[in-house]
Amino acid sequence: MAATETLTAERILEATEEVLRRYGPAKATVVDVARVLGVSHGSVYRHFRTKAALREAVTERWLERNVVELRPYAEGRGPADERLGGWLRHLFAMKRQKAGGDPELMATYMVLIGENSAVVDRHVDHLVEQIAAIVADGIRDGAFAAADPDVATTARAVFDATDRFHDPAHAADWSAPGIEPAFEAVLSLVLRALRRA
Amino acid sequence: MAATETLTAERILEATEEVLRRYGPAKATVVDVARVLGVSHGSVYRHFRTKAALREAVTERWLERNVVELRPYAEGRGPADERLGGWLRHLFAMKRQKAGGDPELMATYMVLIGENSAVVDRHVDHLVEQIAAIVADGIRDGAFAAADPDVATTARAVFDATDRFHDPAHAADWSAPGIEPAFEAVLSLVLRALRRA
């Protein structure tokens, strides 16, 4: 009923997010998505070849929102160490808020992430590129010492070293008492490593 | 049959490890353990109050073996940066070998680890103490700059920063192609942070 607008991939993705939020990753079906949209499930298959492709697209959309939120730090103009610290703090705060604010939804996205490692790998590449941009700026203006092998490797090392504070696999730890100082200690370690001697 | 020796906690733990190796964590039962030992399952309950306590003891034993293998680095006498690098490389190599050499057994221990987070926390504390000992030596003989807040915090930061290379949650990544250089990049980052300016 009420298919007032034309059926687009975008509307299907919104409906899929709603169904995932409501029923969780195990119970969400393509039939549910079609029901929310007031169409037959055959119509959904006109836009997405499989249920897996639909879930993958939802995952990609969700991850992309994170990248956008962090762009200001990557493209900013202040001192590189402050920008990198801000970027990492913002990433951690963002993840922590999502995990703590709605644990069920976070669990849902963790399942999707597990299903779509190729999408996640591409997403991680984007994040590492943002770190690399900040590190390159820092080296150019003398705040950071020249990177050991190359900037890309250093950026990846920064991302890996802070893994515990952004990888959803560790989400359960993010509400533990000492997590905030633990993050600051690692951040301080990373910045000490990068700064000009 | 053949209960030639007396039934000890030690023998039960060995039998439990064998049963876990053979049947995996989902299928291993107390009855299986008793069968291997040629006793009734009631006898096992004389030594371990519950099945959970038995599994916990197996987990503790397994983790303890890791701590022992790393002790030489913690108690060694060479330059602190080399000792710390050796300790971290050995830890990574050890985990990687266990994960790659027998993935099923590793999966079994990952289940046990998930069931016994209190045991794991204590084990992590032991490992961090070993790092702290090396860092303290490094500061004493001038190889490392004085730690930012205190040695314990710095040691924990070193452990956290290398999380991706020892936390079993990441075991699946340890056979990926670029993992070795990624580890070396993080290790190099950590050592640069610690060394006297």
Add this chain to the structure above:
DNA sequence: CCGATGACAGATTTCAATATTTGTCATTCA
């Protein structure tokens, strides 16, 4: 004509009956 439909086959999930396992304890046996 072209997007939408719904009947359909095969794959997957659910659910309830059935079987196994856990943990206890009164009894046995050395």
Add this chain to the structure above:
DNA sequence: TGAATGACAAATATTGAAATCTGTCATCGG
């Protein structure tokens, strides 16, 4: 006397038949 046993109740896991879902496609209707 004290370790070992095995029958037992309650909790948990397995199984297979029934229900639901996925993905296709011939047909419909604007």
